[in-house]
Structure formats: C-alpha cells, structure tokens
Amino acid sequence: MSAKANGKSLGIAACTAIVVGNMVGSGFYLSPAIVAPYGNLAVLVWIIMGLGAACLGLVFARLARLAPTTGGPYAYTRLAYGDFPGFLIAWGYWISIWSTMPIIAIAFAGAVIELFPSLHGRIVVVVLTLGAIWAVVLVNLRGVSAAGLFAELTTYSKLLPFAAVAIFGLLYVDISNFAEFNPSGQSIIGATAALAPVTMFAFLGLESATVPAGDVRNPARTIPFATVLGITIAAVLYVLGTVAVMGIVPRAELVKSVAPFADAAGIMWGEVGRIAVSLAVIISSIGALNGWTLLMGQVPMAAANDGLFPPVFSRLSARNVPAIGIVVSALFSTVLVLTQAAGSEGFAAFYKLVVGLGTMTAVIPYAFCALAGSLVAKRVSKGAAIPRVTVIEIVAFIFAIFTLIGCGAEPVLYGLVLLLLGVPFYVWLRRIMPATLS
Secondary structure, three states, X not given: OOOOOOOOOEOHHHHHHHHHHHHOOHHXXXXXXXXXXXXXXXXXXXXXXXXXXXXXXXXXXXXXXXXXXXXXXHHHHHHHHOHHHHHHHHHHHHHHHHHHHXXXXXXXXXXXXXXXXXXXXXXXXXXXXXXHHHHHHHHHHOOHHHXXXXXXXXXXXXXXXXXXXXXXXHHHXXXXXXXXXXXXXXXXXXXXXXHHHHHHHHHOOOOHHHOOHHHEOOHHHHHHHHHHHHHHHHHHHHHHHHHHHHHHOOHHHHOOOOOHHHXXXXXXXXXXXXXXXXXHHHHHHHHHHHHHHHHHHHHHHHHHHOOOOOHHHHOOOOOOOOHHHHHHHHHHHHHHHHHHHHOOOOHHHHHHHHHHHHHHHHHHHHHHHHOOHHHHHHHHOOOOOOOOOOHHHHHHXXXXXXXXXXXXXXXXXXXXXXXXXXXXXXXXXXHHOHHHOO
C-alpha cells in the first residue's frame, strides 16, 4: 500500500513549501523598513541570525530523524523533559501561532488596499483581515492534502517577484545608501539586541515541517531535507532582499515605507513592478496564513493525544483534520483582531508588541529543543548512554537565548504571564484525566 493510501499526503515539495511559506511572510516583506534605521549593521545581523537559524534547523532535522512524530517542538520537548515542560511548550507555541496570525492577515489587507486605494478604511481592513483568516481556515478544513497543495501553489508563485527584486535589484543598488554602519545612535550590542527579535520573527516557522509529521511521507528523510532546504531558501532571500531594498530606496524614505519591496520594484520597473510585488505580498500572506493554520490545529491535537490538552482537540473531522482545534485557534485570532481594531493604539505599536510576544513564545520552544537531541536519542534508544551535546546544539541554544533577551521586557513579561496562566489549566487536566498522563 502506498504512503498516500495510508493517508500521508505531504511530500518534500509540500513540506518545503510549508517551511518557506511560513517563514517568508509579513516578517520578511516589512523588515527592510523596520531594520533601515540600523544601516549596514542590519545586513550583518541578518547573516548572523541566518547562521543561528541554520543551526536550529539542523537541530530540528536531527530530532525529526530520531523521532518523526506529530507535534514538532512540543513532541520533542515532551520526549526529552517530560509532561509538564511539554505542556508549557505546547501552550506557548500554540499561543505564538494564533497571536501572529492577525499580523499576517493585516499585512494581506494592507497589500489589497495598496492595490485598490478606494477601499481604504478601518472597517474594510477588519473585514479583509478576518476574511483572509477564515477563508484559509475553510481550505484547511478540507484536509491536510488540500492545505499542502495550497502551500505549494502560493509559496512557489510568490517567490518569483521577491527573488526578482532580491537578485536583479542588486544591479540598481546605490552604494551611497550604505554609507553608515550603525546610524541608530545605539551601541553595537544594543542595536544588535534590538534587531534580534525583528529578524528572528522572520525566521519563525523554520520548524514547520516537523509539526504535521503524521501526514508526511517518509518523515525521517523528508522532514530534515525540507527543513534545511526551506531555511536555506528563506535566508538567502532575506539577505539579498534586504541588501537590494536598502540599496535602492533611500534610508529617509525607507524608514517610512509601509511596502518596501513594492517601493523598490516601483523604482526599478515602474508601476508594473509595484503591482507585481503587491500581488506577491497578497499571495505570500495567504500562503503564510495557510501554513500557520495547518500548524495551529496540529499542535493542540498532538498534546491532546498525549492527554495534555482537552480531548476535544484530538477529535478529527470526516476529512481527517483537527477541525475543532483550528476553529478555536482562529476564534482567538479573531478576538485579537477585533481588540486591536477597537483600540486607540496604532498598527505600529500593535505590530511591535505582537512581534515581541510571538517571537518570545516561539523562541522558548526553540531553546528547549536546542539541547533536547541527546535526551531524545536516549529515550528512543531505550536507555542507551546519552550522546554528547554538539557545537551546533550549543550555538542554537545561545542563539535562542540572545533572541529572547532582545525581545525586550514588555513582551517577555506578557509572554511569561501567558505561560503561567497555563499552570492552572494543566492542574485541571491532571484532575479530570489523571490516568492518561505519564
């Protein structure tokens, strides 16, 4: 019987598309404007963060070979450290997914309005934002195969315009735009710490192929390959894209830009280029929403199967998807969108807080998983000696901790509170399902 007949519908192309699609989202195409105040230092930090992300990718690739199980960071944390740490990681990782969905959806709405300025208005933005979230939910409710195919279509179609700007844009670079190394006024260490969460936010999703492992064909081979390939594609695109946009758009204009890639394309190729990139942003946003929607059903499902989330999250629909987990998560994203729309704070403040919060709650699982390989190896080998921790794992751990420090006090505080709010939830689960927990 074939893998597809057994219900495993995701191959290398789909898994790579999920990784790239989840990474190349709003954190990428807004980043040149956000990092512009830091000058050439921003390019250097992109390279450093790319190397750190590559180490994390190699960590997840090893973990996927050792234990190709559904749940990604949650599953590896539970295998390595036990039930309670596993629960906290599942709780925080789940929060990081549905809390960043609104940012991606709002970026989609902004790109649509840039193409059709007559639609400008708060109510229209809210409608477009929520419409994007729930449209993608409907796609995912049709099954993992449909979500995987949608990921392939959106990811590979959006890469062409972005790659065109990143590669051909180098021919239009004005060297004078790189005259200052660190014009931010901060120290090198302070500026680097400030750049860390912004750039790391763009790398979130590097572990995406590990989460739906139960639906992946030959996961021990497919997941590591797709993870490394996806991170490589995204990292090259990030570095070249940042260099190209910063070199084409003067810094004074770039720091105020709400569509830096479209602005760069407009300078290079006129209105046709601007429209092409705006369309790519729309496709990119939808693709990222699709990938994260797939994950935000899989994570609570994996935890529920282990008795660490309510059993309702493990129920599968007639199309074999965790529909309740997807819908509940989307409802939380909807509440966040409506809360932001009703508030007086602007998008910039909302974006900064959610970036910090989403990065913080995602980086904690990265830190746990960075050093989990040896313990997972011992668990799957049934008590053999624990292998030594490698240099790559140490670098990945330091990388995660440094990024966490760079998130700032406010997101870390809010993230810590959200994690602690999970403790009574865990105690409640222990009371109602004591026999199912190890």
